[in-house]
Amino acid sequence: KAGVTQTPRYLIKTRGQQVTLSCSPISGHRSVSWYQQTPGQGLQFLFEYFSETQRNKGNFPGRFSGRQFSNSRSEMNVSTLELGDSALYLCASSIGLAGGSEQFFGPGTRLTVL
Amino acid sequence: DAKTTQPPSMDCAEGRAANLPCNHSTISGNEYVYWYRQIHSQGPQYIIHGLKNNETNEMASLIITEDRKSSTLILPHATLRDTAVYYCIVPYNFNKFYFGSGTKLNVKP
Numbered sequence: 001k002a003g004v005t006q007t008p009r010y011l012i013k014t015r016g017q018q019v020t021l022s023c024s025p026i027s028g029h030r031s032v033s034w035y036q037q038t039p040g041q042g043l044q045f046l047f048e049y050f051s052e053t054q055r056n057k058g059n060f061p062g063r064f065s066g067r068q069f070s071n072s073r074s075e076m077n078v079s080t081l082e083l084g085d086s087a088l089y090l091c092a093s094s095i096g097l098a099g100g101s102e103q104f105f106g107p108g109t110r111l112t113v114l
Numbered sequence: 115d116a117k118t119t120q121p122p123s124m125d126c127a128e129g130r131a132a133n134l135p136c137n138h139s140t141i142s143g144n145e146y147v148y149w150y151r152q153i154h155s156q157g158p159q160y161i162i163h164g165l166k167n168n169e170t171n172e173m174a175s176l177i178i179t180e181d182r183k184s185s186t187l188i189l190p191h192a193t194l195r196d197t198a199v200y201y202c203i204v205p206y207n208f209n210k211f212y213f214g215s216g217t218k219l220n221v222k223p
Contacts, residue, residue: 033211035211035213042213042214042215042216043152043158043201044212044213045210045211045212045213048209048210055209056207056209056210058210058212090158092158097208097209098205098209098211099146099205099207099208099209099211100208102160102163103150103158103211104160105156105157105158106157107156107157108157
């Protein structure tokens with residue numbers, strides 16, 4: 001069974017631009033969660049989507065948004081990029097909601113904002 | 115903010131048991147405790163989770179105190195490949211996972 005895949009793996013953007021990251025969950029998994037990891041803040045929860053609906057949201061500004069498609073694939077978007085958005089963005093999929101299931105993480109997308 | 119506290123780092127000799135503590139004094143009666151680990155530059159990996167009773171799987175054992183205010187993850191025979199950051203998590207609202215800083219476990223030969 002294929003694991004969680006994320007594209008692209010690496011991305012370089014400049015301040016003020018926007019970016020879209022993609023996550024393909026394990027087949028049959030209906031939940032996708034997104035996380036941001038930085039050296040200073042550690043691994044922080046962004047949001048979770050289940051059956052195309054956002055079920056939970058972390059403490060991030062509205063510049064961070066996401067969506068989930070009917071095939072469970074998910075995208076997250078960051079608008080008006082800031083230097084502090086440079087991070088590893090991880091997505092995780094689970095069969096059910098994250099709180100009741102094992103989450104499987106992808107390799108991440110490394111975003112650098114210049 | 116994470117609802118758990120863990121020591122920032124621990125050392126363990128290869129082949130010995132690694133016992134990683136976690137404090138979750140504000141846990142409520144129906145909240146689970148989850149453990150994940152992250153090996154350098156990889157995504158986190160699920161290890162185990164539990165509610166009240168002790169749990170064991172092929173990777174580890176989870177011992178939860180009777181008052182549920184703390185728990186210990188036990189890796190029975192640590193190997194060099196177990197060197198990683200270990201996260202103890204009690205999700206907010208059952209589904210919001212805040213990983214905190216975790217414990218950096220160094221397994222030494």
